Amino acid sequence: MSAMKAEEFAERKVEVAGWPVNLSSYRLGEVYHCKADNVSPGAALARTTGATREEAEDKALRRAEELLARTRRLPA
Amino acid sequence: MANYAHPEVLVSTDWVAGHSADPSVRVVEVDVDTKAYEEGHIPGAIAWNWNAQLCDTVRRDIVSQEQFEELMSASGISPNTTVVIYGDNNNWFAAWALWQMKMYGHADVRLMNGGRKKWLSEGRELSTEVPQVQRTHYRAKPADLSLRAFLPQVQQACGSGAAALVDVRSPQEYTGEILAPPGLPETCQRGGHIPGARNIPWGKACRDDGTFKSYEELQQLYEAEGVDGSQPVIAYCRIGERSSHTWFVLKYLLGFSHVTNYDGSWTEWGNLVGASIERGAAARAGA
Numbered sequence: 001m002s003a004m005k006a007e008e009f010a011e012r013k014v015e016v017a018g019w020p021v022n023l024s025s026y027r028l029g030e031v032y033h034c035k036a037d038n039v040s041p042g043a044a045l046a047r048t049t050g051a052t053r054e055e056a057e058d059k060a061l062r063r064a065e066e067l068l069a070r071t072r073r074l075p076a
Numbered sequence: 077m078a079n080y081a082h083p084e085v086l087v088s089t090d091w092v093a094g095h096s097a098d099p100s101v102r103v104v105e106v107d108v109d110t111k112a113y114e115e116g117h118i119p120g121a122i123a124w125n126w127n128a129q130l131c132d133t134v135r136r137d138i139v140s141q142e143q144f145e146e147l148m149s150a151s152g153i154s155p156n157t158t159v160v161i162y163g164d165n166n167n168w169f170a171a172w173a174l175w176q177m178k179m180y181g182h183a184d185v186r187l188m189n190g191g192r193k194k195w196l197s198e199g200r201e202l203s204t205e206v207p208q209v210q211r212t213h214y215r216a217k218p219a220d221l222s223l224r225a226f227l228p229q230v231q232q233a234c235g236s237g238a239a240a241l242v243d244v245r246s247p248q249e250y251t252g253e254i255l256a257p258p259g260l261p262e263t264c265q266r267g268g269h270i271p272g273a274r275n276i277p278w279g280k281a282c283r284d285d286g287t288f289k290s291y292e293e294l295q296q297l298y299e300a301e302g303v304d305g306s307q308p309v310i311a312y313c314r315i316g317e318r319s320s321h322t323w324f325v326l327k328y329l330l331g332f333s334h335v336t337n338y339d340g341s342w343t344e345w346g347n348l349v350g351a352s353i354e355r356g357a358a359a360r361a362g363a
Contacts, residue, residue: 003203004116006196019258026196028116035109038258040246040277041318042165044109045259067259074267076251076355 004028008053013039016061017068021045023060025053036060038068078290081331085174085324086189086288087160089198095160096120102157102209106130106173107164107192116202118162118195122151122209126169126317130176138219138339144180145214152209155183162188162195166282171321175337179224181217187324190286197285223323225310225336227344234271234352239308241273242301244322245342249314250275252355255346256314263314264346268353270312274301275358278318281325294330305332312338312345 006026014021022042025034034056036046046063050056080086095101096119103121105113113123124130129147132139139147153159159182163170167187177185188195196202225233233239248254252267269275280297283289289297295304303309309326311319316339323337345351 003119003201005199005201006116007199009197009199024193028202033115035112037165038260040279041257041313042108042168042279043257043260044112044164047109047111047115064259071254071256071258072262073248073253074255076248076253076267 010053014061016065017071019068019071021061021064021068023057025056027053032056034060036064038064078288080288080291080329082328085186085328087186088189089194089200092118092160092162092188092195093200098158100156100158101160102151102153103160103162103188104151104173105163105192106161106169108169109164112164112192114204116204119201119203119205120207121162122207124151124173126172130169130173138176138179138224141180141216141219144176145216148182148214148216149212150209152212153182153214154212155214157184159185160188161185162191164192166193166279166286166321167191168278168321169317171324172317175223175320175323179219179221181220189288193286222334223327223336225312225338225340227338227340227348229336230270230310230312230338230340230345231351233308233310237272239310240303241270242298242303242309242311242319242322242326243269243273243275243342244278244311244313244318245269245275246277247275247357249342251357252353263343266346266353268346268355269342269358270345271352271354273312273354273358274303276301276303276322278313278321281322281329288325288329291329294325298326298330305330308334308336310336310338312341314342315339316341
């Protein structure tokens, strides 16, 4: 497929391992795409696909949790 | 474009859609997430990979003039080309690319306001085709170092107060609670910030849809922290990319005359033997 449009674009914020995460998802053709980012600064933690939005989001959240759980909090 | 000091450096998604076939315009996608382009991009846009094509990873530096000339030539860009850069995450790394293009003297380079997210959310056309471009023979100007701050300048500013230091990282990075953005590798030995720096996270300059806030909102944001353009400003973050976004806002949207990006940033200062740092939240501006 070479020409298409993003459809059903949606964003929501959730908390994962104690950190805010932004989930953005949309459909390209028959495939749902999801990106999880760490809100600040917004770096991508996971980019996933699925047959449904839920499947794509679940995969992204699992990967984001693996990464975020490693973040150390130090006494400031 | 909302009475910005230099509105010519921004274009809308409508403008880009209307110039997709304009041979004098080259649209370039630069993302934090370098896989995004492959998923679908603005038809006719090419991509630059920030960590392979906009950095010299051996010297830990921006690209050299020769590397820059090669990138422009391979991208079919001539000195007269209007280059429009867009990307994910509020144009974060698009601003990094624009900063380097300005340093090497490209005359007409702009950001697409709202970036990739706005294009997607508006349901505009995407393509997975990588366009074939006609190679050029680009000659850049020597780097304009007045746009960039190096360690000695920051040390001088830190000691003398001759410039306003703006730390654009998250509050948790600024206070020293975390050493890197959540989920990303730690790149420094200690947390905190450069003494005297104000914390104004870069993303505060944008609205939820990724577009820049108005001139008045931006002016209020920075003035509330004592950054009003009356003295030189040095922006920094962790590795210099987030701060290139703030550099763009201060220089082109607010029109401050002397703004530099310290791309050595916290990765340099935080690892520097013997350098003073501060931890914890900043005192109120002017206190």
